[in-house]
Amino acid sequence: MDVDTDELTSSLTPREENAAIKSYQNTVSVACPACGEPFEDLVVCKQNPTSLDISKLLDLCVGVDDGQAFIFTHDG
Incomplete structure (x- = not known):
């Protein structure tokens, strides 16, 4: 992932x-580094x-930086 985390x-x-x-929480509408939205x-x-317990339908974008997963959620 080419992003300054x-x-x-x-x-x-x-x-x-x-x-x-x-x-x-993204309160300032930062763009997702994977999809741009x-x-x-x-x-x-x-x-x-x-393990993540997700109770609603979401679209996900995922990146890895320094061995950690970064999951960006988008309302589905």
């Missing part, structure tokens, strides 16, 4: 952090493997 996350609003994940949330997986 530190710069990206500094533009987002932190939401949740635990041992497995850290999530951010604004995304709703970014989930950074801190553990391998990580």
Whole structure:
């Protein structure tokens, strides 16, 4: 993934952090580095493997940087 993840996350609003994940909300309509469309949330997986409990239908874009998965969610 050719994106400065530190710069990206500094533009987002932190939401949740635990041992497995850290999530951010995109409150300023930052474009997804994969598809170019604004995304709703970014989930950074801190553990391998990580299980996500997603209760709604979402379109996902995924990237990997420095061994961590970056999941960009889009309302489906």
